[in-house]
Amino acid sequence: MHSDQTSLELLSQHHCFGGWQKRYRHRSEVLNCEMIFAIYLPPQAEKGTVPVLWWLSGLTCTDENFVTKAGAQRLAARLGMAIVCPDTSPRGTDLPGEHDSYDFGSGAGFYVNATEAPWASHYRMYDYVTTELPALTRAHFPVNGREAISGHSMGGHGALVCALKQPGRYDAVSAFAPIVNPMDCPWGIKALSGYLGEDRSGWQAWDACALVASGISTQPLFVDQGLADNFLTEQLRPERLEQVCHEHGHTLHLRRHADYDHSYFFIASFINDHLRYHARHLGLTPEPADA
C-alpha cells in the first residue's frame, strides 16, 4: 500500500509572480512523522517541466522562512525554476529533550541520518531531503529531473554535504553563511555528538571540509558570507573551507560581504546571484534583462 506514502494534502496556495507558492503536508516514511514542505511553481510549470532548486533552511526555521523573506520568487518566475523548501527537522514527535534547545532536535535536524537512539528512528533528514522528498516531488509536480541545491547556515552545511556526498547528483550547489566544518564548531559538535554518537570518525561523512578533503566530488562550490555575521568566527569559519579547497584544488567561489549579517536581509540581497548561478547550470536560458 503506497497511498499514504505518496499522498499530499494541500495546505495553502498563493498566486505569486504568475506562478504558485504552495504548501503541503504529507506522511514521511523516512522520518516516521507528518511533514510540511513548500514549493514554488513558476509560470513555466503550467505548460512544461522545470528544474528544481532545493533550499535548506537554518536553525529554528521551517519551510516558511525562505518563502516569505528571501524574495526569490520574482526571479525564479522569470527563469522558470521551481524551488522546494523542506522543513528543518522531523515534527510532531516528542523525544526526550527534543524541544529544549534551538540548536538540537526540532528545528535543528542538521541534514544527517542519525544513528543514535532515540534520534535514529526519526532524524534522517539527509535521506528525507535527498531521496524521499525528491521522489515525491517528481511524482506530483511537473519537474524535469534536473536539480540544484542551496541553503543557509545549517542549511548551507546541508546543501554542501548533500552535493559533496553525491557527485553528479546536483547540477550546482551554493550556500549562504554555511557551517562548513561542523566537526569543529560548537553547533556542529553538539549536533553530531547527539545524532551520531561520540565516535568522531563517523562525523567526517557529514562535514563539508572533510568531504572536500576526501576528494569524493570535484563539484565547484559557491558561497556567500557576510562579514558582520555574529556567527562568523565561532561557528561558520569560512576560511577553513577556503583552506581545504586550496589544499585539494577544489574550486570555491567564496564572496565576503562587508556589513552583511546572518539574516534574511543578507540572503535577499544576494539570492538573485545564486538563482542565476543555478539557472546556468540547470540549463535554463538567461532571463530577460528587466526584472
Add this chain to the structure above:
Amino acid sequence: MHSDQTSLELLSQHHCFGGWQKRYRHRSEVLNCEMIFAIYLPPQAEKGTVPVLWWLSGLTCTDENFVTKAGAQRLAARLGMAIVCPDTSPRGTDLPGEHDSYDFGSGAGFYVNATEAPWASHYRMYDYVTTELPALTRAHFPVNGREAISGHSMGGHGALVCALKQPGRYDAVSAFAPIVNPMDCPWGIKALSGYLGEDRSGWQAWDACALVASGISTQPLFVDQGLADNFLTEQLRPERLEQVCHEHGHTLHLRRHADYDHSYFFIASFINDHLRYHARHLGLTPEPADA
C-alpha cells in the same frame, strides 16, 4: 523640552541591498505612547538626500510585515528611495476592549484621528503618519522633502485618505487592495463607529469614495486588486471607487489581477510597478534595466 519628542532608539539594523533596514523606537506625543517604525535607507542616502515612500500596513500588521515580506528593498536600492513603515496603531496602551478583536483597537488604527473616548487620547494615527513621524524623519534622516504614499488593505485606505485630504502633499499615491469605502463595509463601519461615534456625517472625511466625490483633490489614484481576494466583495469593493471616480472625472488606474489573493505574495508580485510609479513622480531617474 523637545528632547523626548525627537530622540530615537535604534532597535536593529541590517545591511540590505547596499543600504540599511533599520528599526527605531520613539516617544510619540500625538499617540501618547511609545511607537516603533521601520525605515529602509537606500545606498544613495549615504551621499545625499532621498525621497520617502510611506507604506501603511493593514489590519493585524506592525512595521515589520512589509519590511520582511514585500521584497521592496531590491528596487528601492536601485531607485534611491527610502521607505518608512509605521506601525498600525498605538501600542503599549490598555484601553477597554483594545486588544479584543483583530479589526478594532490595537493593530487596527485605521489612520484616523479618533474623537470618541477613550480612543481620542491615543488613536490619532492620521496625525501620527502625516505630521509627527514625517517631522521626525526629516529631523533624523537624509530625506529631500519629497514624499509619496502607498499601503495595503486598511493601509490602502489610509494611503488614499492621507493623499486625498491633502492636495499636493504627496507626489503620488497608490494602494493594494484598499478599503475604499469604509463608511459602508463591515470593517469600516465598526472602526469609524468606534473611533468617531455614530454620527456618520463625520465619517466622510475618512472615506476615499466620499473624498473623491468632494473634489478636494484631483490627484490620480493607482490601485491594484487581486480577484481571488477573500475580502473583495464584502469589504473592499473597488467598483465603488471606480464608479465615483468615473462620476467625478477623477483619474483612477485600477488593475484587477486574476488569481491573486490578499496576501503579501500579491503585494510582492506587483510592488515594483508601484515603486516605479512613485519614483517617476518623486523625480527619480529610471533605474538601470537589470534588477
